[in-house]
Amino acid sequence: MSRQFQPKEGMALSLFENKYAHKKEDGSYTSWVERLTEVMEGNWELHEESEDGAVNHKYEVDKQRCIELACAGVIPMAGRHLQHGERGQNRKKTGEYFTNCSTAMSSFVKFWLLMKGSGVGRSYDSDLAIVNWDYCPNIRVVIDGMHPDFNVSWMEPVSQARDKYPSHQDRYRWFEVEDSAEGWTKVIEVLETASYQQTHKNKLFIFDFSKVRAKGAPIKGQQGRPASGPAPFMNAVLKIGTVKNSGMAPWKQAMWIDHYLADTVALGGIRRSARIATKWWGDSDIFDFINIKRSGNLFTANNSVAVDDVFWRECTDPRTHAYRVLNAILGAQYLDNTGEPGILNLHNMSWDSTGVQYITPKTLVSSEMRSKMDLHPRTMDMFEGLLKIVKKKKYPYLVNPCGEIVLAMWGGYCIIGEVNLAEVQSIEEAKEAARLLTQALIRINKMRFFYSGEVKRTNRIGVGITGIHEFAFKFFNASVKDLIYDEDHEFWSVVAELRDISVKESIAYSKYLGLKRPHTVTTVKPSGTISKVVSVTEGAHPTAFGYYLRWVQLNQADPKLADLIERGYPTKDVSDFYQETWVVGFPTKQPIVDLAGDKLVLAGELTLKEHYKWVMLLEKFWLGKRGNQVSYTVKYDPAKVDLEEYSTTTAEYLQKVRCCSVMPQVDTSKYPYIPEQSITKEEYFRLMDNITPERVEIYDDDQLICEGGACPIEPDRVH
Numbered sequence: 001m002s003r004q005f006q007p008k009e010g011m012a013l014s015l016f017e018n019k020y021a022h023k024k025e026d027g028s029y030t031s032w033v034e035r036l037t038e039v040m041e042g043n044w045e046l047h048e049e050s051e052d053g054a055v056n057h058k059y060e061v062d063k064q065r066c067i068e069l070a071c072a073g074v075i076p077m078a079g080r081h082l083q084h085g086e087r088g089q090n091r092k093k094t095g096e097y098f099t100n101c102s103t104a105m106s107s108f109v110k111f112w113l114l115m116k117g118s119g120v121g122r123s124y125d126s127d128l129a130i131v132n133w134d135y136c137p138n139i140r141v142v143i144d145g146m147h148p149d150f151n152v153s154w155m156e157p158v159s160q161a162r163d164k165y166p167s168h169q170d171r172y173r174w175f176e177v178e179d180s181a182e183g184w185t186k187v188i189e190v191l192e193t194a195s196y197q198q199t200h201k202n203k204l205f206i207f208d209f210s211k212v213r214a215k216g217a218p219i220k221g222q223q224g225r226p227a228s229g230p231a232p233f234m235n236a237v238l239k240i241g242t243v244k245n246s247g248m249a250p251w252k253q254a255m256w257i258d259h260y261l262a263d264t265v266a267l268g269g270i271r272r273s274a275r276i277a278t279k280w281w282g283d284s285d286i287f288d289f290i291n292i293k294r295s296g297n298l299f300t301a302n303n304s305v306a307v308d309d310v311f312w313r314e315c316t317d318p319r320t321h322a323y324r325v326l327n328a329i330l331g332a333q334y335l336d337n338t339g340e341p342g343i344l345n346l347h348n349m350s351w352d353s354t355g356v357q358y359i360t361p362k363t364l365v366s367s368e369m370r371s372k373m374d375l376h377p378r379t380m381d382m383f384e385g386l387l388k389i390v391k392k393k394k395y396p397y398l399v400n401p402c403g404e405i406v407l408a409m410w411g412g413y414c415i416i417g418e419v420n421l422a423e424v425q426s427i428e429e430a431k432e433a434a435r436l437l438t439q440a441l442i443r444i445n446k447m448r449f450f451y452s453g454e455v456k457r458t459n460r461i462g463v464g465i466t467g468i469h470e471f472a473f474k475f476f477n478a479s480v481k482d483l484i485y486d487e488d489h490e491f492w493s494v495v496a497e498l499r500d501i502s503v504k505e506s507i508a509y510s511k512y513l514g515l516k517r518p519h520t521v522t523t524v525k526p527s528g529t530i531s532k533v534v535s536v537t538e539g540a541h542p543t544a545f546g547y548y549l550r551w552v553q554l555n556q557a558d559p560k561l562a563d564l565i566e567r568g569y570p571t572k573d574v575s576d577f578y579q580e581t582w583v584v585g586f587p588t589k590q591p592i593v594d595l596a597g598d599k600l601v602l603a604g605e606l607t608l609k610e611h612y613k614w615v616m617l618l619e620k621f622w623l624g625k626r627g628n629q630v631s632y633t634v635k636y637d638p639a640k641v642d643l644e645e646y647s648t649t650t651a652e653y654l655q656k657v658r659c660c661s662v663m664p665q666v667d668t669s670k671y672p673y674i675p676e677q678s679i680t681k682e683e684y685f686r687l688m689d690n691i692t693p694e695r696v697e698i699y700d701d702d703q704l705i706c707e708g709g710a711c712p713i714e715p716d717r718v719h
Contacts, residue, residue, distance in 0.1 A: 005073030014696035020082040036070040039085030046443040095447035099413040101400030108188035119274030119401040129250035135198040139241040144210035262300035275301035304342035339663040346395040355457040366452035404631035412454040422467025462523035467536035473595040523628035547684040549585040568691040612653035
C-alpha cells in the first residue's frame with residue numbers, strides 16, 4: 001500500500017486514539033490504516049451480501065481502491081462510521097449506529113434515537129401537538145432499597161411502594177423498567193401514549209427501576225462507556241410529571257419534556273444533546289417560540305423558525321404577521337446575543353414526495369423494531385394520527401440539528417460521510433473518491449433501521465467534502481475571497497463535476513443494488529472531530545485562526561499539570577475563578593497556513609455579505625438540485641456590526657440560502673481565559689522553541705464542538 005495516513009502527533013492523534021482507535025491486548029492502539037481497513041471491509045460486506053456470492057470484477061476493483069483511499073486519509077467517512085464500523089456489522093448492529101442525524105414526531109422515539117447517539121430534529125408546529133400532557137397519569141418512581149444507587153433522601157423503596165399502591169387495584173399500574181435503551185424508551189412511550197388516549201389522567205403509574213444497572217457499570221452497546229445509573233432518568237421522569245396542568249400549550253409541553261429527556265442523555269455520557277426544534281412561522285403562538293430561550297432555559301436544542309417564499313414576500317409590509325415575525329426573530333438573534341432562533345427556508349430545500357402514499361405507521365416502522373420495542377396498538381394509532389396531519393402539509397420536512405440534511409417530519413435519517421479534499425493528489429483522485437464514497441454511503445442504507453419505510457423510500461445519502469480551503473490553495477492557489485468574487489473560477493467547475501459524478505454514481509449503484517434513486521446526494525456537514533483528526537479546515541468554514549493557543553483546564557493537583565509545566569507549556573492559575581484550577585496552553589498552527597501563506601483569509605475577515613455569498617456558491621455548485629444543505633455558521637462581532645446593519649444584511653441574504661446559522665462572537669473580556677486565543681506567527685514559534693511536545697495532547701470535549709454548537713464531537717471511548 002503506497003500511502004498510509006496517520007493523524008499528526010498532538011491533539012489530532014489524541015482525538016483519534018480516544019474516539020476511534022481500538023485498544024489492543026498489548027495496550028497499543030490500532031493505527032489509522034488498521035481501523036479504516038476494518039471499517040471499509042465491514043462496509044463492503046453489505047455489497048457482497050446483495051450478490052448471492054457472485055463476484056463482479058468492477059466492484060472488486062472498486063473495493064480495493066476504496067480501502068486504499070480510506071487508508072490514505074482521502075475517504076475518512078464520518079465519526080459514526082469510525083466508532084461503529086466493523087467486520088460483520090450488519091449482523092451485530094442496526095443502521096441507527098451509522099446515522100449522524102434523524103427526525104422524530106414523538107418524544108419517546110426522539111429519546112431512543114438520542115440514546116443511539118443520533119442528533120434529532122423535531123417540529124413543534126401547533127397542529128402536530130396532538131398529545132396533551134395534561135392527561136398524563138400521575139407518576140411515581142421506585143427502586144429496590146438495596147440497589148447501589150438508592151438514595152434515601154428522595155428515592156422510594158419498592159417495598160414501601162408495594163404496600164401503598166397495590167397492583168390489584170385498577171387505579172394503580174406497575175411497570176418494571178428494563179435495563180436497556182428500549183426499556184427506558186418504553187417508560188416514555190407508556191406515558192406519551194396514555195396522555196394521547198386521555199383516559200388515564202386520574203390513574204397512578206409506578207415505574208420500578210430496580211433492574212437498571214448501577215452508575216459506572218459498562219454499557220456494551222456504547223463501547224463500554226460507564227452507565228449513568230438510574231438516578232438521572234428517574235429524576236427526568238419525575239420532571240415530566242411537573243408539566244401536567246402547568247398551563248402550557250401542548251407544543252410547549254413537548255419542548256419541555258424533550259428537554260428533560262435530552263438532558264438525561266447528556267448526563268449519561270453518550271453525547272452532548274444534539275437537537276433542533278422548529279416551528280412554522282404562521283402559527284399564532286410563534287412569538288412564544290421565538291422568545292422561549294430568553295430565560296436561559298431549554299438549552300438542549302437549537303431553535304429555528306420554518307419559513308417559505310410567502311413569508312419573504314410579506315415580511316416587508318408592517319401590517320403583516322410575517323413582518324412582526326421577522327423583526328421578532330432578528331431582535332432575538334441580535335439583542336439576546338444568541339443567534340437564535342434561526343431561519344429555515346423550506347421552499348429552497350430539495351424534497352421529493354415520491355412514494356409518500358406508501359408511508360403508513362406499519363411501513364414507516366420496521367416490523368422487527370415494532371416487535372423489539374413492543375409498541376402498543378394505541379401508540380400506532382398516535383403515529384397514524386400524526387401522519388395524517390403531516391402528509392397534508394405543504395412542507396412536511398425539516399432539517400437535522402446541524403442543518404445539512406433535509407428529513408421528513410415523520411421520521412428519517414441521512415447517512416453521511418466526506419471526502420477529505422486536502423489529501424487528494426490530483427483532481428482525478430478527488431473524482432474517484434467522490435464516486436467511491438457515494439457507493440459506501442448507499443451500502444449503509446441496506447442495514448436494518450427503525451424507520452425502514454422511509455429509508456427504502458428515499459435511500460437518502462449525504463456525500464460531503466472537507467478540506468475545501470486546502471484544496472482551493474493546493475490546486476488553484478485561491479483564497480475564499482478569490483472564490484467568492486469569481487463565480488467562473490475553475491475551482492467551481494471542478495466542484496460541480498465532483499457533484500455530477502456523485503449523483504451519476506448514486507443512480508447507477510442504487511440500480512445495481514435494487515434500491516431507489518437517492519432523494520438527496522450531496523451535502524457539507526460541520527465535520528467537527530473528523531476534520532480535527534485529519535488536521536484540515538472544518539467543512540465549509542474558513543479557519544478562525546492561523547496560529548492560536550488552545551487552553552485546557554486541569555486540577556492543580558493533577559500530576560499531568562506538573563509534567564506539562566516541566567515540558568515548557570504556558571500555564572495560568574485561574575483558581576480565583578475556578579476552584580483549584582489551572583489552564584494549560586497548547587500552541588497550535590493550522591496546517592493551511594503553510595499552503596496559503598500571506599493569502600490566508602480568516603473567517604473574521606469576511607463580511608456578513610461575503611459569508612452568505614460563499615454559502616450560496618456552495619449551494620449552487622456542490623448541492624445542485626438533488627443536494628441537502630451546507631452546514632454553516634455566520635459569525636459576526638456585535639461591536640462592529642450594529643443592529644441596523646445586522647437586520648438589513650440578514651434579511652437580504654438569509655432568504656437566498658437554504659439554511660444557515662448565525663452566531664455573535666462572544667465578548668471575552670470578562671473571562672479569566674478563553675478556550676482559543678489568537679497568537680502571531682512569531683509568538684507561536686517563540687513558544688514552541690521552549691516546549692518539549694507531547695505525543696498526544698489533552699483537550700476539552702465541551703470546547704471541541706462544531707460550528708454553532710449544534711453537533712458535538714463524538715465522546716471518548718472507554719477502553
